[in-house]
Each structure stands twice: as structure tokens, then as C-alpha cells.
Amino acid sequence: MSNESGSRATRHNKPTGTKKKKPQKKKKSFGSVFLKILLGFVFAGCLLFLGGVGLFWSYASNAPELDEKRLESANSSKLFAQNGEVFQEIGTEKRETITATEIPKLLEDAIVSVEDRRFYQHIGVDPIRIVGSALSNAKTGGMQGGSTLTQQLIKLSFFSTAASDQTLKRKAQEAWMAVQLEKEKSKQEILTYYINKVYMSNGLYGMQTASKAFYDKTLDELTLAETALIAGLPNAPSYFDPYANPENAKERRDIVLFTMKDNGKITDKEYQEAINTPIDAGLKKLNSGSNTWKYYDNYIKEVIDEVERKTGVNVYTDGVEIHTNIDLEAQRRLYDIVNTDQYVAYPDNEMQVAATLVDTETGKVTAQIGGRNIEEGAMLGENLATNTRRDLGSTVKPITDYGPAFEFEKFSTAKTIVDEPYNYKGTNIPVMNWDNRYMGTMTLRQALVESRNVPAAKLFEEVGADNVADFLGRLNIRYEVIEQANSISSNTSVQEGSKYGISSLKLAAAYAAFANGGTYYEPQYVNKIVFEDGSEEVEAFKTTGKKAMEETTAYMITDILKGVITSGTGSNAMINGLYQAGKTGTSNYSDEDIARINSPYAVTPDSSFAGYTKTYSLAVWTGYNDQKTPIVGDNTRIASDVYRELMQFVSASVVNSDWEMPKGLSRIGNELYFEGQYVKPVAPSKPKETTTKTSSTESSTTVESTQSSESSTSSSQSTEKPVVPPVESSSEAPIVPPTTPPTVPPTSSSVVPPVEEIPPVEETPPTT
Numbered sequence: 001m002s003n004e005s006g007s008r009a010t011r012h013n014k015p016t017g018t019k020k021k022k023p024q025k026k027k028k029s030f031g032s033v034f035l036k037i038l039l040g041f042v043f044a045g046c047l048l049f050l051g052g053v054g055l056f057w058s059y060a061s062n063a064p065e066l067d068e069k070r071l072e073s074a075n076s077s078k079l080f081a082q083n084g085e086v087f088q089e090i091g092t093e094k095r096e097t098i099t100a101t102e103i104p105k106l107l108e109d110a111i112v113s114v115e116d117r118r119f120y121q122h123i124g125v126d127p128i129r130i131v132g133s134a135l136s137n138a139k140t141g142g143m144q145g146g147s148t149l150t151q152q153l154i155k156l157s158f159f160s161t162a163a164s165d166q167t168l169k170r171k172a173q174e175a176w177m178a179v180q181l182e183k184e185k186s187k188q189e190i191l192t193y194y195i196n197k198v199y200m201s202n203g204l205y206g207m208q209t210a211s212k213a214f215y216d217k218t219l220d221e222l223t224l225a226e227t228a229l230i231a232g233l234p235n236a237p238s239y240f241d242p243y244a245n246p247e248n249a250k251e252r253r254d255i256v257l258f259t260m261k262d263n264g265k266i267t268d269k270e271y272q273e274a275i276n277t278p279i280d281a282g283l284k285k286l287n288s289g290s291n292t293w294k295y296y297d298n299y300i301k302e303v304i305d306e307v308e309r310k311t312g313v314n315v316y317t318d319g320v321e322i323h324t325n326i327d328l329e330a331q332r333r334l335y336d337i338v339n340t341d342q343y344v345a346y347p348d349n350e351m352q353v354a355a356t357l358v359d360t361e362t363g364k365v366t367a368q369i370g371g372r373n374i375e376e377g378a379m380l381g382e383n384l385a386t387n388t389r390r391d392l393g394s395t396v397k398p399i400t401d402y403g404p405a406f407e408f409e410k411f412s413t414a415k416t417i418v419d420e421p422y423n424y425k426g427t428n429i430p431v432m433n434w435d436n437r438y439m440g441t442m443t444l445r446q447a448l449v450e451s452r453n454v455p456a457a458k459l460f461e462e463v464g465a466d467n468v469a470d471f472l473g474r475l476n477i478r479y480e481v482i483e484q485a486n487s488i489s490s491n492t493s494v495q496e497g498s499k500y501g502i503s504s505l506k507l508a509a510a511y512a513a514f515a516n517g518g519t520y521y522e523p524q525y526v527n528k529i530v531f532e533d534g535s536e537e538v539e540a541f542k543t544t545g546k547k548a549m550e551e552t553t554a555y556m557i558t559d560i561l562k563g564v565i566t567s568g569t570g571s572n573a574m575i576n577g578l579y580q581a582g583k584t585g586t587s588n589y590s591d592e593d594i595a596r597i598n599s600p601y602a603v604t605p606d607s608s609f610a611g612y613t614k615t616y617s618l619a620v621w622t623g624y625n626d627q628k629t630p631i632v633g634d635n636t637r638i639a640s641d642v643y644r645e646l647m648q649f650v651s652a653s654v655v656n657s658d659w660e661m662p663k664g665l666s667r668i669g670n671e672l673y674f675e676g677q678y679v680k681p682v683a684p685s686k687p688k689e690t691t692t693k694t695s696s697t698e699s700s701t702t703v704e705s706t707q708s709s710e711s712s713t714s715s716s717q718s719t720e721k722p723v724v725p726p727v728e729s730s731s732e733a734p735i736v737p738p739t740t741p742p743t744v745p746p747t748s749s750s751v752v753p754p755v756e757e758i759p760p761v762e763e764t765p766p767t768t
Contacts, residue, residue, distance in 0.1 A: 063173035064173070071193045075156065076090055076319060077319055077321070082366070095204075098208050098219065100186075104220040107195070107219055109263070109266075110228055112149075112191075115152070115235075124182035126148050148178065156198065195208070196208070198234035213287075214242070215282050224257070225257075225274040232256040233249075236252075243286065247279075253275075257271050287376075299365075299369075303315075313537075318531075320529045323526065324525055325364035325365055325366055325524060330646070333645075339372060339373060343642075346372075352384060354370050354385040355367075355368065356504040356618070357508065357618045359512075360617050363520075363545070367646070385504045386504075388492070388502055390621060391489055392585050392610075392619075393584075395507060396486065398560075399510050400486060402459065404459075404463045405444070406557065407549050412678075414443050417455045418441050418442075418458075419455055420454065424484050433453050433454060434453075439452065449568035450569065453487075456487045456488050461484060468482060474548035477506055478499065505619075507610050508618060508619035509617070511610050511617045511619065513548045513554065514557050515554075515615075519546065519548065520548035527541050552674065555659060560581075562579075570584045572644070573611055575648045578656055579658045582610060584609055586607045586608070586631075587605050587606040593628065599630065602636075605627045607622050607637075607638065613647070615654045616651065622638050666678070
């Protein structure tokens with residue numbers, strides 16, 4: 001037994017020489033793996049679904065209460081002036097409603113066909129429509145909506161239409177409220193609310209209102225083509241406006257007609273007849289319906305654009321309070337100055353005026369007008385005050401030539417420059433002065449006060465186009481390509497809306513930087529908006545201002561431009577006792593246009609004046625819509641007439657104070673120097689009396705001088721009668737017929753340089 005036992009023990013402990021086999025893992029089949037993945041997705045889907053339901057319920061539980069008054073009322077917006085007064089309300093005055101029994105069958109078919117074909121089948125939301133629009137958007141990359149008519153009504157009545165508010169929360173609340181509304185109201189009631197609620201362009205709310213305004217008919221009197229136009233407008237009222245955008249309106253109308261045919265509501269014959277109807281057939285002239293709208297039309301247009309651009313809010317549909325910067329008294333006075341003969345003697349009813357008044361310390365636009373004698377009832381028409389297509393002439397010299405010269409080159413106002421025959425750099429095109437004469441060596445002060453063109457062009461070259469563009473950019477003024485001719489002209493062949501070039505708005509804002517010591521403020525029409533729930537949007541309208549130039553630069557320009565009014569080309573803008581600075585500007589015609597006009601007097605297509613006090617900056621442009629219609633003779637003074645009348649009015653209620661010279665400058669005699677810059681004066685050369693001869697002189701021509709402008713103006717005060725310029729003159733020039741037509745060399749620059757501004761002569765003392 002013991003042996004046997006030992007043997008078993010030995011056998012138990014004896015190595016066998018082979019490894020013990022590990023149990024093998026069973027291979028999982030593809031089916032089991034797929035099943036687990038599928039179950040995982042199902043589980044995750046359930047979690048997401050439950051989470052989505054919870055989130056939806058959380059959003060829906062915080063939705064606004066259904067309020068019938070909000071379903072019925074127009075979402076009018078109130079516009080407040082800077083003094084808190086409501087000066088215009090958009091939406092309440094132009095609205096006529098209908099009842100459910102008055103809805104024409106044709107209109108009902110048109111709305112349902114184009115907006116919500118399953119309107120009578122869904123419960124407020126349409127899953128089929130949502131899925132269809134999602135697939136369409138995925139396929140085309142578009143943004144087709146899946147909202148029903150009921151959802152659209154909810155959105156118009158309770159929510160903002162701003163793109164920034166198109167959130168998941170808002171969409172959930174909108175859908176929930178649409179379902180609830182369908183439980184409380186019949187389909188006909190919902191359709192009636194929609195017809196009476198929608199915005200229809202041109203300040204009109206409700207389809208009945210639009211029908212009467214557009215066609216002088218009620219809805220049941222409209223033709224098929226007219227009905228289709230009305231039914232299609234709420235989709236994008238301004239874009240499909242038949243008055244402003246007839247081609248877009250026709251395209252939309254024809255889409256409505258096609259959906260009606262496709263939905264079996266009209267025959268192919270009716271469809272063909274309707275799409276062949278001109279879009280303007282039967283359209284009547286619109287009336288604004290407000291006696292006061294005319295005072296504010298251009299201003300309101302800019303307010304609406306600024307609100308939409310900065311916040312996405314639709315003034316016509318979101319029912320907000322808009323707090324603007326308008327000064328009602330200044331705006332009404334400006335309107336009267338421009339549209340009556342009480343203040344200014346206009347040569348005819350066709351002359352146009354554009355003007356912008358800006359608060360120099362904030363950039364607030366306090367008054368603006370963009371046209372004269374605008375047709376009664378016109379709404380939101382073209383605003384010439386923001387238009388950059390016309391030429392502001394020599395009003396650009398302070399911002400394009402002299403400002404950069406003081407900023408970058410640190411020139412003194414006594415620096416001398418030679419007014420002599422001179423060609424634009426790299427060309428044989430001469431820079432012409434108004435009188436075909438050159439006054440020789442003069443100070444920069446005298447050159448700007450008397451608005452000589454050659455010194456301006458030379459300064460542009462000396463400072464350099466890059467520095468000029470930099471300086472202008474700080475003032476939000478740009479050219480696609482800046483040229484030396486822009487030294488004396490704002491002409492540019494490319495505007496891109498108002499991106500390039502200069503308007504009265506841009507000029508007033510730029511001059512405001514001179515007035516306040518060098519800070520640029522973006523022009524602002526609005527300071528805040530208040531929503532129906534009491535919340536406010538303020539941040540979008542804040543402007544802190546940016547440094548555009550040194551305080552020394554701003555002061556030096558101001559000091560010179562004060563002289564433009566007291567003793568230079570802008571004497572017509574003089575206001576006794578008021579501290580102010582300003583600059584005239586006129587543009588020129590081509591030789592061919594001058595020959596066509598054939599006037600014995602000086603002619604120009606544009607005349608401008610821009611000026612400022614410490615409180616206000618005001619820029620005024622005058623001219624005709626047809627650029628070929630000239631401003632003749634001393635009618636070039638009208639721009640400064642308008643300036644004088646408004647500036648005198650607004651300045652009567654504010655402190656009248658002079659500018660203080662900043663540190664870093666010193667005054668010696670009449671001239672300003674940077675500290676430590678003064679050098680011994682060099683006597684100016686004798687002025688040259690004529691020259692029809694041109695030169696390609698491009699050498700540097702600036703030398704230091706302390707000679708004041710008073711000591712170098714003798715040539716401009718000559719008792720000789722000035723020769724009438726071949727292309728233009730300023731308002732200060734005596735108007736006399738030419739004796740012999742002078743020869744002007746042809747120009748080929750893409751920017752036609754003006755030849756302008758005649759300094760006052762003894763025969764025509766400055767007007768006060």
C-alpha cells in the first residue's frame with residue numbers, strides 16, 4: 001500500500017513534460033456583435049429621445065401665454081427722439097382688418113397653396129413638411145423653412161424675427177404654442193389672424209390694407225394676378241415690394257400662381273393669363289398716410305437699416321421701442337431750410353440738398369436730410385446724404401492732404417510750398433488752379449485757406465498714398481484704389497454701396513474728429529432698443545470712439561479752417577461771434593460738358609460746404625439728380641447758406657467756446673509750430689501771374705518759413721479782374737462772362753480732378 005501510495009505521490013509531483021492547456025475563449029459571432037451595437041444605439045437613442053422630450057418640455061413650459069390681443073394687434077414699433085418723445089410709430093396708422101367670413105376663396109387658395117398646403121390637415125405643426133424641408137436643405141444647402149401658417153402667426157405675435165433668435169428653445173416654444181392655438185381656434189380664425197397680421201412692405205400691415213393701398217380695391221375685388229402678388233408678399237415684404245423691386249415681385253407672384261395650379265386651384269389657362277400680366281398693372285401711387293413722416297423719412301430709413309444690421313430685429317414685425325439720436329427741433333428746421341424759401345433762395349425746385357449734422361463728442365447723428373422737394377407720400381426713398389457717388393471737391397483737402405502732412409511729416413503751418421506749373425506724378429496731366437495762374441511760394445496755411453490745388457497735390461505726393469490711405473482709414477473713408485487726383489476730389493469709379501468714396505455723413509463724422517481733438521466716432525442713429533418683454537439691447541449701439549490723429553493735428557487743421565470762414569473761400573458761412581471752422585468744395589465738368597452747357601458763367605456739377613464748432617459737425621452737398629445739370633454762378637453759395645442757417649440755429653442753445661491749443665505746439669505770429677521746430681524764415685518768391693504753359697515739375701518744393709498768410713496774400717488781393725475759369729469757380733468768385741475762352745489741357749485720369757475755389761478779391765468782400 002505504501003509503495004502504491006508513494007508511487008501516486010511521485011506521479012503527482014513528477015513533471016509530465018507538457019504545458020497545461022488553458023481553456024479556449026469562444027469566438028463571438030458577427031451577429032452577436034451587431035446585436036450589441038444595435039442595442040447600444042437603441043439605448044443611446046432612447047436616452048437622447050428622453051432627453052429631447054425633457055428639454056422640449058422644459059422649453060415649452062416657459063413659453064409665453066397665448067394672448068388674443070397679441071394675435072390681433074399689429075406689431076408696431078415706436079421711434080423715440082433724444083428727448084424721449086415718440087415722433088413716429090410704424091404700423092398702427094395703416095391697418096384695415098377683415099373677418100373670417102370675408103376671406104375671398106381665391107386669396108385663401110393662394111395663401112394655403114404657397115405657404116402651407118396641408119394647413120387643414122395638421123395640428124399646428126406638420127411633420128411631413130419638417131422632414132421634407134430638412135431633406136431639401138441637406139440636398140441643396142438651402143434654408144427652406146418647415147413652419148406652418150399657425151407657427152408663422154405665433155412667431156409674428158409673440159417672438160422676434162431676428163436671425164439671432166432662431167434658437168432651439170424658440171422653435172420648441174413656437175411649435176408648442178401652435179399646437180395649443182389649434183386646440184383653441186378654428187382654421188378660419190387662424191387664417192384670419194394671419195391675413196390681418198402680416199407685414200406687407202411700405203409700412204403697411206394686413207392684406208386688406210395692402211390691397212387698398214396698392215390697387216384701391218378690397219380683397220374680394222382683386223384679379224387673380226393681384227391676389228397672387230398680395231398672397232406672396234409676407235414671405236419677404238421688402239424684397240418682393242412691387243414698387244421698389246418689380247422683378248423680384250413678379251418672380252414671387254408667379255411662384256404663387258404655379259403652386260395654385262399645381263394644387264388644382266386654377267386652370268392652366270388662368271395661370272398663363274395671370275403670369276403674362278405686367279407686375280405694375282393696376283398699381284396706384286402710394287401715400288405715406290402721415291403728415292409728419294416727410295420730416296423724418298431719410299432719418300427713419302437709416303434707423304431701420306442700423307437696427308436690422310446690428311441686431312437682426314425687423315422694425316416692422318417685432319414691435320420694439322427704438323430710441324434714436326434725432327433732435328426734433330434741428331430736424332424740422334433743417335427740413336424747412338431745405339424745402340422752403342424762407343431761409344435760402346434756391347434757383348429752382350430741382351436743385352437737391354443733402355446734409356448731415358453730427359454731435360462731435362459722441363458721433364450721434366442729430367439731424368439729416370437726403371433730398372429736397374421729395375414727392376408727397378414717398379417713403380424710405382434714396383438718401384443722398386449717405387450716397388458716395390457725387391464729388392465733395394476740396395472739402396477733402398483737410399483730411400486727405402493737410403491732416404496727413406501734419407500727422408506724419410510734422411510740418412508747421414508756416415511751411416512754404418510753391419504753387420507752380422505741376423503735373424500729376426508719372427503723367428503729363430497738369431494740376432490746374434481755378435484761374436490758370438500760379439501764386440508762387442506760399443505757406444501751407446495760405447494754400448489751404450485759398451484752396452490752391454497744386455499745393456494739395458504736392459502734399460499728397462510728399463506724404464505718400466499709403467500714409468494718406470492710413471489716415472483716411474482711421475476716419476472710415478476708403479477708396480478701392482486711391483489716386484493723387486483724390487487730393488482734391490472724392491471721385492471714385494467704385495462705390496460698392498457706400499463702402500468707397502465720401503458722403504455728407506462720412507464727411508461730417510470725419511470733420512467731427514478735428515472738432516473734438518482727434519477722436520473718430522462711428523455715426524450713430526440709434527442708442528438702444530427695448531423689446532416687448534422690457535429687455536433692452538444697448539451694447540450693439542455703443543461706440544467708444546477711436547483715436548484717429550494727434551490732438552496737435554486736429555488743432556492745426558482747425559486753426560487754418562477758422563481762417564477759411566473769416567478770410568478765405570468760406571466767408572459766406574460766417575456767423576457773427578461763433579467759433580467755427582469749415583471748408584468749401586466744388587467739382588468740375590469735362591471740356592465736352594462745358595462746351596455743351598455753353599454758359600457765360602462759371603458752372604459746376606457739385607458744390608459743398610463742411611464745417612464745425614466744438615459741439616456740432618455739419619456737411620452739406622448741393623447739386624442736381626442729373627449731373628449734367630449745372631450749378632451756375634453764385635448758386636455755389638447755397639451749400640454754405642444751408643450750413644449757416646442750420647449751424648446758427650443749433651448753436652444758439654449750446655455753449656460757444658473756442659479751441660485751446662494743446663501741448664506740443666507753439667504759436668509764433670500767426671503760425672503754429674511743433675515745439676523746437678522754428679527756423680529762420682525764408683522770404684516768399686514773387687507770384688507768377690499766368691500760365692497756360694504746363695510743366696512736369698515733380699521735385700520737392702517745401703521750405704520752412706514763418707511768413708504769415710497775411711504777408712503772402714498780396715497776389716490774391718490783386719485789383720485785377722480774375723479770368724473766369726474754364727471749368728469751375730467757387731462761390732466767392734465774381735461772376736463775369738469770359739472774354740476769350742482759355743485753353744485747358746485734356747485729362748485722362750479715371751478721377752477727374754476739380755479746379756476750384758477762388759479766394760475773395762477786393763471787388764467782392766466776404767459776406768457776413
